[in-house]
Amino acid sequence: MSHHIDMEDHAEPxxxxxxxxxxxxxxxxxxxxxxxxxxxxxxxxxxxxxxxxLDVLNSLxxxxxxxxxxxxxxxxxxxxxxxxxxxxxxxxxGCRAMxxxxxxxxxxxxxxxxxxxxxxxxxxxxAVLVTLGDDLSRLDRRSIVDGVxxxxxxxxxxxxxxxxxxxxxxxxxxxxxxxxxxxxxGDVDKEAMYQFIMRSLRYDYGFSQELEGEAHxxxxxxxxxxLHLSGQLKRLDADTVERMKRWLIxxxxxxxxxxxxxxxxxxxxxxIGASLCILDGFELTDYAKNREYILSTQDKLIGGxxxxxxxTPDPFHTYLGLCGLAFTxxxxxxxxxxxxxxxxxxxxxxxxLHEQWHSRNGRGDDDTGLSSAAQQHLKLAKEPEAMTxxxxxxTSPLIQAQ
Amino acid sequence: MGDxxxxxxxxxxxxxxxxxxxWADVEPLAxxxxxxxxxxxxxxxxxxxxxxxxxxxxxxxxxxxxxxxxTTDALRLNPANYTVWQYRRDILRELKADLNAExxxxxxxxxxxxxxxxxxxxxxxxxxxxxxxxxxxxxxxNALVNDGDAKNYHAWQHxxxxxxxxxxxxxxxxxxxxxxxxxxxxxxxxNQRFFVIKHFGFSPDxxxxxxxxxxxxxRIIKNNESAWNYLVGVMRQGGKGxxxxxxxxxxxxxxxxxxxxxxxxxxxxxxxxxxxxxxxxQKVSQSDQLARKVYGLCEELSTKHDVIRRKYWQYVATHLxxxxxxxxxxxxxxxx
Numbered sequence: 255m256s257h258h259i260d261m262e263d264h265a266e267p268x269x270x271x272x273x274x275x276x277x278x279x280x281x282x283x284x285x286x287x288x289x290x291x292x293x294x295x296x297x298x299x300x301x302x303x304x305x306x307x308l309d310v311l312n313s314l315x316x317x318x319x320x321x322x323x324x325x326x327x328x329x330x331x332x333x334x335x336x337x338x339x340x341x342x343x344x345x346x347x348g349c350r351a352m353x354x355x356x357x358x359x360x361x362x363x364x365x366x367x368x369x370x371x372x373x374x375x376x377x378x379x380x381a382v383l384v385t386l387g388d389d390l391s392r393l394d395r396r397s398i399v400d401g402v403x404x405x406x407x408x409x410x411x412x413x414x415x416x417x418x419x420x421x422x423x424x425x426x427x428x429x430x431x432x433x434x435x436x437x438x439x440g441d442v443d444k445e446a447m448y449q450f451i452m453r454s455l456r457y458d459y460g461f462s463q464e465l466e467g468e469a470h471x472x473x474x475x476x477x478x479x480x481l482h483l484s485g486q487l488k489r490l491d492a493d494t495v496e497r498m499k500r501w502l503i504x505x506x507x508x509x510x511x512x513x514x515x516x517x518x519x520x521x522x523x524x525x526i527g528a529s530l531c532i533l534d535g536f537e538l539t540d541y542a543k544n545r546e547y548i549l550s551t552q553d554k555l556i557g558g559x560x561x562x563x564x565x566t567p568d569p570f571h572t573y574l575g576l577c578g579l580a581f582t583x584x585x586x587x588x589x590x591x592x593x594x595x596x597x598x599x600x601x602x603x604x605x606x607l608h609e610q611w612h613s614r615n616g617r618g619d620d621d622t623g624l625s626s627a628a629q630q631h632l633k634l635a636k637e638p639e640a641m642t643x644x645x646x647x648x649t650s651p652l653i654q655a656q
Numbered sequence: 657m658g659d660x661x662x663x664x665x666x667x668x669x670x671x672x673x674x675x676x677x678x679w680a681d682v683e684p685l686a687x688x689x690x691x692x693x694x695x696x697x698x699x700x701x702x703x704x705x706x707x708x709x710x711x712x713x714x715x716x717x718x719x720x721x722x723x724x725x726x727t728t729d730a731l732r733l734n735p736a737n738y739t740v741w742q743y744r745r746d747i748l749r750e751l752k753a754d755l756n757a758e759x760x761x762x763x764x765x766x767x768x769x770x771x772x773x774x775x776x777x778x779x780x781x782x783x784x785x786x787x788x789x790x791x792x793x794x795x796x797x798n799a800l801v802n803d804g805d806a807k808n809y810h811a812w813q814h815x816x817x818x819x820x821x822x823x824x825x826x827x828x829x830x831x832x833x834x835x836x837x838x839x840x841x842x843x844x845x846x847n848q849r850f851f852v853i854k855h856f857g858f859s860p861d862x863x864x865x866x867x868x869x870x871x872x873x874x875r876i877i878k879n880n881e882s883a884w885n886y887l888v889g890v891m892r893q894g895g896k897g898x899x900x901x902x903x904x905x906x907x908x909x910x911x912x913x914x915x916x917x918x919x920x921x922x923x924x925x926x927x928x929x930x931x932x933x934x935x936x937x938q939k940v941s942q943s944d945q946l947a948r949k950v951y952g953l954c955e956e957l958s959t960k961h962d963v964i965r966r967k968y969w970q971y972v973a974t975h976l977x978x979x980x981x982x983x984x985x986x987x988x989x990x991x992x
Contacts, residue, residue, distance in 0.1 A: 284695075284696070286698065287697075288697065288699060291699055292735065294699075294736075295734070295737050297695045301695050321694070325694050328690050350688060351737060351740075352711070352714070354688060365715045417742050418745065420773060457885070457888075458886075462847075466847075504881060508964070515882055538967045539968075540967070
């Protein structure tokens with residue numbers, strides 16, 4: 255390599271290999287190698303990273319129409335709708351390990367006892383559907399939110415599913431994201447949720463996974479985004495917000511770390527970056543250093559980002575690396591909504607769905623139980639007002655983001 | 657998002673279920689992944705077979721010793737399958753199985769999957785069922801100390817749960833002190849220290865003792881965020897109105913290391929907070945000198961000692977200016 259070219263390499267910032275990242279993510283939508291079998295239960299999160307990543311790359315057109323439909327159909331195939339006499343386990347499954355290929359009604363019936371929606375899979379499934387432009391008409395919002403309320407614990411935290419799950423801040427976030435996306439909170443206790451979140455605020459002003467655990471970047475994102483999505487961010491006083499910003503800002507080394515005295519990792523460019531966006535403090539970070547670190551984890555051969563330089567890239571770090579770059583206004587990437595962790599374009603589509611639901615139901619959720627005749631009457635009488643309601647009374651960050 | 661496979665564990669002498677006479681009565685059940693699945697995993701032959709039998713057993717509702725053994729195989733192949741863990745618990749309850757044997761099995765599984773949520777959750781449920789936490793401190797100590805990751809979040813979380821649930825606080829401070837001595841930058845250990853002290857109650861004596869402890873640590877390593885965060889965290893436990901200025905010995909200590917030439921960003925940040933607090937608590941006419949100290953420190957930080965956060969420190973200075981001018985306006989309004 256000539257000296258001249260070397261000089262140029264230093265003068266030009268390293269490019270984000272947009273089309274390589276798109277190809278990398280597209281590959282994950284197809285067939286995954288056997289060594290990824292331990293991700294079997296979270297297949298819908300892989301779809302989420304790939305689809306939302308392609309969206310942030312402005313490359314969703316690379317998914318052919320048939321495959322787009324296949325993704326939507328596969329996601330809906332994981333929808334669990336409990337019957338009246340069954341537990342409130344509504345929501346999406348992230349895999350099909352508990353779905354047997356059989357016509358035997360007795361076997362299928364017995365299997366239902368172990369088919370539950372999972373909050374993280376429900377959140378990512380809905381996000382994928384919205385990102386692909388689906389109208390969510392195949393899901394019953396009430397049944398899903400009943401499932402969310404059913405896994406809320408007395409102290410305000412959430413488990414992932416009706417049986418056999420730990421409960422912590424990750425699922426608090428998922429619960430808030432689901433209810434926000436479905437524009438319906440049903441029996442979810444927002445006050446208890448708030449109390450749990452605030453009890454998990456630590457002495458250094460980061461949030462822990464639960465109660466008095468160590469403050470952590472990922473859980474701090476979950477806590478702040480849940481407060482934001484549930485319209486409770488404004489309950490924080492000004493001093494508290496400034497101290498949170500301090501903890502978050504101090505996570506930047508070049509990229510970001512998740513805890514004090516831990517190594518940096520690409521994914522924290524999202525978790526910490528998004529947290530700072532929510533608190534309106536992201537512009538206080540060093541964009542160039544952040545970018546430099548993320549790009550040091552870019553795989554120039556096969557695309558994708560890894561957690562560390564020279565490590566193997568994966569869809570999780572690829573997607574979160576792209577979102578981290580999007581916050582800095584990287585050319586070629588579309589804007590990302592920090593709280594919902596999907597593109598602003600997808601959020602605009604979601605807002606349109608909310609408006610449709612509102613106008614269809616008159617004043618919204620309170621009327622979901624009305625007869626169709628009554629709804630029709632309301633619609634005729636209240637349409638202009640309902641439209642106003644939809645755009646002014648929501649605490650939605652989507653609207654603030656417009 | 658690491659990849660893992662325990663196929664090697666199951667070994668070369670592993671006999672397929674379809675070749676085992678004791679399983680001849682069970683018809684394996686394939687997974688129904690829909691007509692055009694996406695993100696399909698090219699399951700190995702072994703993975704496919706084990707889960708085909710697993711589905712068959714769950715669909716029959718069979719809760720037996722062989723079903724329990726089958727979950728062991730399935731969970732080796734995919735320890736993240738939370739439904740299989742739940743089914744395993746349902747079998748254990750049904751069989752009234754020896755839960756101490758389950759704990760032994762789990763100690764081994766946790767040793768190999770120390771960062772998997774499901775294994776720790778299973779451990780928690782089994783300990784609750786046994787109502788016996790006597791192995792939990794040793795288990796987590798192994799995960800934190802002997803096996804190497806002293807910052808393993810899952811292990812700390814489990815340890816806190818056991819201590820909180822079964823009131824095992826008594827010796828914890830010794831453990832924490834040992835870990836802090838081994839690595840003063842172990843933020844998890846500092847957090848655990850806070851958790852223990854808070855349980856005993858932040859009395860004035862205890863606050864004093866903790867401040868001394870932390871200052872001694874900072875004397876050894878000054879540029880350690882964990883210790884500084886702990887110091888400030890303890891100082892704010894004194895109740896309402898107890899700011900950083902309420903502890904003159906700490907203020908003297910910090911100013912002394914500043915005078916001695918140390919410019920750790922954490923030290924400077926402490927002084928920024930201290931002078932800012934003092935400036936805002938003064939009458940406007942007297943706040944000027946303190947405010948100038950803050951601006952000077954912010955300038956020092958943003959140009960020399962913490963350049964990566966330059967925009968933040970400029971913001972801190974501007975924020976204080978705005979707060980002070982607002983206070984001045986309010987004071988003027990009151991005078992009129």
